[in-house]
Amino acid sequence: MNWKNWACTAFCGAVLLCVGTTRAQQGPPPAPDVMMHAGGPDGPGGPGPFGDRIELMGFEGLHGNKVVKSAPFSATAATETTQTLQDGTSIHRTTTSALYRDSLGRSRSEVTLSGFGPLQASGTPHTMITIADPVAGSHYVLDAQNKVAHQMKMHGTPSPEQEAAFQQKMQARLQKEEASGAVKKESLGTQTINGVSAEGTRVTRTIAAGQIGNDKPLQIVFERWYSPDLQVVVKSTQTDPRFGTTTYTLTNVQRTEPPASLFTVPSDYAVQQGGPRNGVRGAMRGGPADAPSPQ
Numbered sequence: 001m002n003w004k005n006w007a008c009t010a011f012c013g014a015v016l017l018c019v020g021t022t023r024a025q026q027g028p029p030p031a032p033d034v035m036m037h038a039g040g041p042d043g044p045g046g047p048g049p050f051g052d053r054i055e056l057m058g059f060e061g062l063h064g065n066k067v068v069k070s071a072p073f074s075a076t077a078a079t080e081t082t083q084t085l086q087d088g089t090s091i092h093r094t095t096t097s098a099l100y101r102d103s104l105g106r107s108r109s110e111v112t113l114s115g116f117g118p119l120q121a122s123g124t125p126h127t128m129i130t131i132a133d134p135v136a137g138s139h140y141v142l143d144a145q146n147k148v149a150h151q152m153k154m155h156g157t158p159s160p161e162q163e164a165a166f167q168q169k170m171q172a173r174l175q176k177e178e179a180s181g182a183v184k185k186e187s188l189g190t191q192t193i194n195g196v197s198a199e200g201t202r203v204t205r206t207i208a209a210g211q212i213g214n215d216k217p218l219q220i221v222f223e224r225w226y227s228p229d230l231q232v233v234v235k236s237t238q239t240d241p242r243f244g245t246t247t248y249t250l251t252n253v254q255r256t257e258p259p260a261s262l263f264t265v266p267s268d269y270a271v272q273q274g275g276p277r278n279g280v281r282g283a284m285r286g287g288p289a290d291a292p293s294p295q
Contacts, residue, residue, distance in 0.1 A: 083244030
């Protein structure tokens with residue numbers, strides 16, 4: 001499989017995985033080592049060309065295991081990845097998102113891709129719209145071109161005991177790697193970013209010489225700024241010498257109740273059970289102009 005085909009397949013799989021597991025809004029952030037060990041073309045333990053996190057494709061603001069109520073907001077998110085090849089060629093990919101959450105914990109994301117290989121063959125940015133409704137227990141992917149809403153059942157929220165057990169397991173793993181020197185975790189304190197107070201963490205992962213055929217140690221540095229108030233990531237940056245630098249930023253945060261219509265399927269849409277037959281490509285045929293109006 002060539003890189004472009006792998007890239008498209010990986011993206012589609014990651015987005016549909018996110019769709020299948022989305023609750024309504026991210027709760028407390030998972031242990032950083034979870035994010036530092038995503039699979040990729042290097043196998044388990046090595047990040048792929050898009051970095052290690054769902055947020056790199058615009059989903060950081062609206063994924064996780066916890067439904068967050070009574071904390072409505074609207075915001076814009078942007079992800080930028082820059083990679084410089086050995087011959088000096090620079091590759092730049094961008095993802096922009098409009099994110100919404102209401103007081104009931106329902107959420108909506110409108111993710112627009114630009115400069116993403118095979119998905120950009122038409123030269124026109126593509127937008128995918130998803131709605132997570134924990135009240136109805138459903139998740140929807142909207143096909144704006146064909147006016148079809150693909151409905152999927154949301155999985156149950158983990159119990160407090162399950163969540164605590166998961167966090168303990170991840171912390172134990174992180175402590176083990178810190179003790180070995182493979183991972184270093186630092187607190188960056190509290191900072192106001194784009195009007196939102198956030199707590200910062202830096203995780204540095206070292207890939208020892210010879211671990212993946214490298215003749216020298218490699219360092220992957222990941223910084224994350226998380227808002228306990230909104231329970232969202234406000235900013236994150238990942239620098240990987242193999243794949244470049246990716247920055248995710250949340251801006252234009254408005255803490256007012258979004259229109260209720262954003263969290264319902266438009267009346268002129270047909271509802272079909274199950275995900276899009278053609279995966280994310282099918283769901284993303286329509287560009288921004290095809291998206292339903294938030295009015």
